[in-house]
Amino acid sequence: MRIDRTSANLTFSLLGPVRAWRAGTEVDLGSPQQRTTLAMLLLREGLAVHMDQIVAGMWGEQPPRSAITTIRTYIYRLRATLERDAGHDGTRIDLIGGGYRLRTGRDVIDLSRFVWHTSRGADAARRRHWPAAAAEQRAALSLCGGLPLAGTVGPYTLGQGARLQQLVLGARLELMSAQIKLGRHRQVLPELTAMVAEFPLWEDVHSLLMTALYGSGRGADALEHYQSARRRLVDELGIEPGVRLRNLHQRILANDPALGAAAPPAGTARSVAQRYHRVRLPAADRRGGDVADASIARRRGVDSGALPFRACLDC
Template sequence: MSDGRTGTPTAVLDSYRRSGAGGPIEFSFALLGPVRAWGPDGEVDLGSPQQRSTLAVLLLHQGAVATVDELIRAVWGDEAPRAAVTTIRTYVSRLRRVLEPTPDSPTGVRIRSMGGGYALQVPPDSVDVIRFHRYTASAAAATRRGDSAAAATRLRAALALPNGSPLAGVSGPYAHGQRVRLQQLVLNAEIDLIHAQIDIGRHHDVLPELSMLVTEHPLWERVHELFMTALYRSGRQADALAHYQTARRDLVEHLGIEPSAALRDLHQRILTGEVAIGPATPWAVNRARSTTHRAGANRMRRLVRR
């Protein structure tokens, strides 16, 4: 969905307006999808994929200097052309032309030459990735206070920002690595939202999504915990217990490990019919769980290729 006046996705503009930045919108940037930018007059032409990659690096450095060598590696990896330094300077020059203020358009953002590289300093709320982090951090704080409803609201705001695959259409090894990282952050937020919805009693609503997630991520124990909890709270104790056996079999066959203590404890509580049962995994260990999930997923991919 777009705002007819500027061509900016409505979620991007609305989130920026709610951010408390104040004043008219000058520039906003999207990285959680195609790399795009909007100024007072609408969307800005950012040029080639390599030039967009250069902008993405500068934005993700959040005001810190990105050296020319870093930019070269980000765009071309180990296959940089001989004229890479000159080409990077050309990309920066072109970006300055469309982003920096001019006498006719005093609003804009500056790319500064500093310390053998470049730095782009923009208001944090003008970049969707920064707003995403702010919303998810606020959601985690709400959960620590025991306010799952507020956490769900913050997470929905975060998940309104992605618009497809992060850094879509941008090439280079840096973009690939950042794309994987950002996709994992979005997936974590989706799982956290499911957790919050279960906590506020919407266990029926999340069952279809969880059913797909356990198929897509058979080695991610946190997803199994949430699915078993939602099944149990929906009056499907037998299905929850059967799913535990499926999850255990996948972990043993593909990773050679038994389920974690948290998953085993949840299974036992479902077996004994505890009334007020909830997901065993606290949000504080999301990142550790994600690391385990990625390791398992990588091993699964290696097994499939054999």
């Protein structure tokens, strides 16, 4: 269900710059402050917004003396723009008590359709219908056109923009998860790698990347990534990885078949668990026992922090 911007009805975009279209032509919404006023009305989804809320959302705790007059001017201009020839779709701004309410046609706001698609995707995932789950999340993400609420001002849309961005990121993760369930591990690696770089402290992203690496036949890389993520969390936040990420690490070490690892390239058929084992040193080489093991592990490119006494022999 996509937004038809060629429709005679007004359509609105919030998942990117705040914009509007009628019959394929973009509507001039005026200044950033006027677009912000429209965004506040659209985000309330047909509910009234009191004048005090609009003023606070625009200027915070220190509005100008002319704030109410200025907002009324924005509303007057928006009415002139949006209600022009609007008899066919019913778009109008009503005065309700001490505030305003924007009435629009059905399914004309990209955010509403985004939520519709992500809800259907979540329902498909609960039913383990992964093709439908992926298709719905992909349809939702196709509606996004940049940073949500771009071009607006004030504390209200700043907070709401951050909220909408979290919804978009959640849809991206749900799509990656569904793709992995469909066995498309290699296809999601580029985007997951980029997301890890963008959000290095988000454990869910690390978990998906490790699963994708393992499912691509790169179990050793998945284990190495766990070590890198763990160090980042410890160094920057002073915390160990959460239970889910630790459990995934253990499942990869155990070569859990439920993770769906792809067959490794010819000549490297041994499992991850077989490739990591205790290094048995001759007595003459035991320089403090564990210290020697850790030294050899480091020389072979393995972080010894979570793999004590182990080294990667065929990495």
